[in-house]
Amino acid sequence: MPTLTVDGRSVDVEHGSKLVLAIEALGIDIGHRCGGKARCTTCRVEFHDGEPETFTRAEYRKLREAGLLDEVRLSCQVLVEHDMTVEVLKTLQSEGWADTGPAVAAELTPETERLARASLEAEAPLA
Numbered sequence: 835m836p837t838l839t840v841d842g843r844s845v846d847v848e849h850g851s852k853l854v855l856a857i858e859a860l861g862i863d864i865g866h867r868c869g870g871k872a873r874c875t876t877c878r879v880e881f882h883d884g885e886p887e888t889f890t891r892a893e894y895r896k897l898r899e900a901g902l903l904d905e906v907r908l909s910c911q912v913l914v915e916h917d918m919t920v921e922v923l924k925t926l927q928s929e930g931w932a933d934t935g936p937a938v939a940a941e942l943t944p945e946t947e948r949l950a951r952a953s954l955e956a957e958a959p960l961a
């Protein structure tokens with residue numbers, strides 16, 4: 835089982851768990867205002883260790899559009915498949931939301947395919 839460390843707390847999680855749900859299971863009110871569809875970026879986390887090398891197309895495009903590539907990852911688009919250390923950046927408390935957002939599915943949405951960044955950049959080169 836991979837070990838997930840969030841804001842200094844470590845827990846073993848089931849291999850392949852969706853990162854945003856694993857964080858939520860720790861009792862952290864992380865945002866997921868679009869319901870885990872790579873649209874809102876409120877589930878953003880900063881990786882301190884174990885950042886995956888692949889992205890869903892939806893995550894890559896959203897991060898690029900928002901100018902957040904190389905800064906954060908979208909935890910609704912990341913599966914915990916090895917040890918990871920992350921910092922949660924937007925929570926119910928920090929943002930003053932009434933709720934964290936709609937329920938997030940256990941599987942990746944809108945698509946499950948994950949690709950290397952080089953492949954994604956080849957699809958849509960930076961201008």
Ligand code: FES
Nearest residue numbers: 866870874875910
């Ligand atoms: S981008 Fe909205 S929950 Fe991840």
